[in-house]
Amino acid sequence: MGKNLYHKVFDKHSVGKLSSGQYQLFIGLHLIHEVTSPQAFSLIKQRGLTVRFPQRTFATVDHIIPTEGAERKRPLRDVLAEEMLVAIEENTKSNGITFFGEGSGNQGVVHIIGPEMGLTQPGQTIACGDSHTSTHGAFGSLAFGIGTSQVAEILATQTMSMSKLKVRKINVTGKLRPGVYAKDVILAIINKLGVNGGVGYAYEYAGPVISAFSMEERMTLCNMSIEGGARIGYVNPDEKTYAYLKGRKYSPTGADWDKALAYWKSIASDADAQYDDVVELDGSALQPFVTWGITPAQSLQVNSAIPTVDSFPSDERPLIREALEYMSLEEGQSIAGVPIDVVFIGSCTNGRLSDLLEVARLVEGRHVAPKVKALIVPGSMEVQRQAEALGLKEIFTAAGFQWREPGCSMCLAMNPDKLQGRQICASTSNRNFKGRQGSSSGRTLLMSPAMAAAAAIEGKVADARTVFAYAEEAV
């Protein structure tokens, strides 16, 4: 009986069992940012402890950093944000941890810079005080979000306590139609299995649709595993993984590369690996998805109507009513045509070069609808450089989009980019929770970058396949 990647990698990193019955797990790569780390550094300092493996922790600043150039001047205008930035600068410096601040030229959203610098590799355990750490599972690593107490544990011991999860294999069969993206696949999975369907599970994504995905598409997919309740989501490494990693800043070179390849291949799931559960999804049948409610599972295909309250089980109906009321939407209403105030393209879900290239291809020569504020925020300084070198900035600004500096921006409202009042935002980010985008009554519709681009051009939710007429193109 073969083993799956989850158990192979977990077992290699297990130091032993703790008295609670949990495992002491070695963390091979620890990523930190300014929001969830300062209290952890204070805690270990109070305890008289030091950072055990400073070379295995890397830091950046992303959540609180402004995305308008002039606003990034130090000290930051927001004194609380400045205090957090100073804290991570000082904590990393005094503990010998590499910090990718603006001056490094590599600042960016933590889940974008890890992969792009080759820090993220197959067969690692990766932890970060951020639930979207599941993104790094795209490389065949076990990557998961942790709280501040665990950040302190990892700083002090390079280990944390963890129970073993069950593993659910999700096979996405067939072939996606043009205009259907990785974002639609993960929204469809969450819609099918629910926001808590993955609690207690790691998700292994497999099947022809996943194999055909680029590494960046796999990152979009794994990123939102946690929105389905799964703390970990991963894809087995393959030739695309290795090709992506070759030549990156922290990737192995020379003879080490061959040793790395051997290790990476050894940790992939065996052909006869066992799973606790297997789920199938027909990729050929998918349409572009849009969320209509206040959880990422409250979604629908763009050409369908918002489901009726009565179509849900009785214990879910209060939340459905609450969502409809908060969103000012009606059951049975078509989602297409809902007017949009703001468009946000970016985040650890969809702020990579391939996302921006697709948007540029679609919007070139068109213009954002009047009264719509549309932001495009590159996920990192590297994405920004590459995009600008390819002329994307000119395409976006000519089309009426604002082109910003890298950061988490309007995904989570800890920086100046926020919704105002009851504004409704077409967003490529990962959460449509109440108040998520910075206004306690602001509204979020999650969708792919292409769908967000269509919303920007039309000023309302619209099927990107119609707006951009690319249905017949071969993909």
Added chain:
Amino acid sequence: MTAQAIIAKVQGRAVPVRGNDIDTDRIVPARFLRCVVFDGLGEHSFEDDRLQLKAKGQTHAFDDARFQGGKVLFVNKNFGCGSSREHAPQALMRWGIQAIVGESFAEIFFGNCVSIGVPCFTASEEALGRLMAAAEKNPTSEWTVDVEAGTVKGAGLEEAAVLPAGPKSQFLKGSWNSLNELLLNAHGVDTVAAGLPYVSGW
């Protein structure tokens, strides 16, 4: 600082907060995460939900005078979904919550609660229905959540409320924060690190 309390029972008033899928952004909105210490988070627990209810002329349980001083939080399904921010359980703890009884919890939230000494007990949907109704009807009733027995009692009710075996033993032994135990096996950590090619240098 290093000594931890044994947590065998939590006794006090209960606070019912109804609703499935209450996420960490609702428990503590992100704007309050702009801080380098957890102090002061308590007052921002459920801040936006509280404001919205107030605007509609309703009262959130956390604003309801009858529930002030409550120590046991009653919730429904998938409580604490979303972000991994420990700020969410820290805010609830600093508001005064010492134990949570719910139908189910998001995984990272549950683990964060263990780390800070707030046990999250699971009870059935029917039991939570009875518990919430009783707490709303008799807000001054005193409740006891018992880690060892796996029960929640109060207002004439007794319901099963369980913890998984691991966290249960951690609370009963006073080892719910794992840092002390993780520090013990430095040699084992070095051995595992040496055996991982990407850590030891291929």
